[in-house]
Amino acid sequence: MMLEVAIKHAFGGFSLDAGFTAPSGVTALFGRSGSGKTTIINAVAGLLTPDEGRIASRGTVMLDTHHRINLKPHRRRIGYIFQEGRLFPHLSVRQNLGYGAWFAPTPAGRQDASRVVEMLAIGDLLDRRPGALSGGEKQRVAIGRALLSAPELVLADEPLAALDEERKAEILPYFERLRDEISVPILYVSHSASEVARLATTVVALEAGRVVAKGTAAEILGDPAILPAGAREAGAVLTAHVKTHHPDGLTELEAGGIALFLPTVHAAPGSRLRIRIAAHDVMLSRERPEGLSALNILPGTVHSVRPGDGPGALVALDTPAGRVLARITRRSAQTLALSSGATAHAIIKTVSVAASDVGAAAAT
CATH class of the missing domain: 2.40.50.100 (RNA polymerase II/Efflux pump adaptor protein, barrel-sandwich hybrid domain)
Known part of the structure; x- marks a missing residue:
C-alpha cells in the first residue's frame, strides 16, 4: 500500500514543490517550521487545494489537478490525528470511538474495536468523558477514533506537540505499536528529531518547500549534509x-x-x-x-x-x-x-x- 504525493503551491511569499511516496509504516515529514510540512498534510487531507498536483493512495486518486479530480475530505478515507485530541466533550470515550466507526464504509470493513481498545490500553476509560482524561489519554482516544473509521491513510500533524515530556513518553510506545501493527501508511508531521528517530520507517526531509532527501531514519539523521532540524538537533x-x-x-x-x-x-x-x-x-x-x-x-x-x-x-x-x-x-x-x-x-x-x-x- 503506497501513498503518492506530487504537489506545487505558492502563497504569501512561500513556494512548495514537493514529491514523494510513502509506504506502509510511519513516513515522517521532517523539517524546521515553515518548511512546508503542514501545507503538504493539509493538501493530502483535502483541507487545501494546491495550485497543481496529484495525490493517490491504494489506487484511489484523491487529487489530480490536470484531470480536475479533487475528492472532498470525507471521501478520502483518512484518519486525522491533530495536535489536540479534539474529542466531543459531551460524549463518553465509548461514544467518541463509535463516532469514528460510523465513518467506516461498511460494518465488515471496520477495525475490530476490541483490538483497537487493547492496543491503545483505553479499556478503563470507555465510560469517562474527555474532561476527566489526561492529555495523553485524550490522544490515545483520538488515535482510536481515527483507526475505527477504517482509514486507508492516517495523518498525524505533530500529535505530541501539545503534550509535556511525561505525556509524550506515555504516547510514543502506542505510536510504535501503530507503526508495526496496522497496514496503512501513516504520514507523521514533526520537527522533533527524537520523535522521528524513534518512530519513522521513512523520513522525507524538507527545507524551504523542497524535498532535500528521503530515506530511513538512520540514513537521514546520520547525514551531516542534511540536518533538516538544524545543527543543534543533530x-x-x-x-x-x-x-x-x-x-x-x-x-x-x-x-x-x-x-x-x-x-x-x-x-x-x-x-x-x-x-x-x-x-x-x-x-x-x-x-x-x-x-x-x-x-x-x-x-x-x-x-x-x-x-x-x-x-x-x-x-x-x-x-x-x-x-x-x-x-x-x-x-x-x-x-x-x-x-x-x-x-x-x-x-x-x-x-x-x-x-x-x-x-x-x-x-x-
Whole structure:
C-alpha cells in the first residue's frame, strides 16, 4: 500500500514543490517550521487545494489537478490525528470511538474495536468523558477514533506537540505499536528529531518547500549534509539488542559487536531497540581513552568533517555500531587532525541518553 504525493503551491511569499511516496509504516515529514510540512498534510487531507498536483493512495486518486479530480475530505478515507485530541466533550470515550466507526464504509470493513481498545490500553476509560482524561489519554482516544473509521491513510500533524515530556513518553510506545501493527501508511508531521528517530520507517526531509532527501531514519539523521532540524538537533540513530540487565541499574546492549550501557531500559533481553545519540553528547578522541567515567567508547573512522557557520563542526564517525555524529569546535577538529579516513573514538556518557531517545525498533 503506497501513498503518492506530487504537489506545487505558492502563497504569501512561500513556494512548495514537493514529491514523494510513502509506504506502509510511519513516513515522517521532517523539517524546521515553515518548511512546508503542514501545507503538504493539509493538501493530502483535502483541507487545501494546491495550485497543481496529484495525490493517490491504494489506487484511489484523491487529487489530480490536470484531470480536475479533487475528492472532498470525507471521501478520502483518512484518519486525522491533530495536535489536540479534539474529542466531543459531551460524549463518553465509548461514544467518541463509535463516532469514528460510523465513518467506516461498511460494518465488515471496520477495525475490530476490541483490538483497537487493547492496543491503545483505553479499556478503563470507555465510560469517562474527555474532561476527566489526561492529555495523553485524550490522544490515545483520538488515535482510536481515527483507526475505527477504517482509514486507508492516517495523518498525524505533530500529535505530541501539545503534550509535556511525561505525556509524550506515555504516547510514543502506542505510536510504535501503530507503526508495526496496522497496514496503512501513516504520514507523521514533526520537527522533533527524537520523535522521528524513534518512530519513522521513512523520513522525507524538507527545507524551504523542497524535498532535500528521503530515506530511513538512520540514513537521514546520520547525514551531516542534511540536518533538516538544524545543527543543534543533530544526532544519529543506532539499532541495538538488549543483552542483559545489571543489578546496578544499567542495561547492557549490543550493537555491531559493541557493548553499550544505558540506564535501565524496560525491554526484555533480545528486544531490538532504536537509540538516538545526540551529537552534542559525543566527545572524540584519536586514541582509546583510559581512566574515564564514561562507559561507552566506540572506535571508528571519520567519514566527514563539516564546519558550521560559527565555531562548531559536525564530525560523522562510522563505527561497528553504526554512524555516530559529534558536535565539536572547529578548533578541536583541527587540534585532533580529524579528516576523512582518520581513526577516532566516540565517547558517550551512559546517563546522557534520555529515555525518550530509546524506543522499539520497527518490525522487520
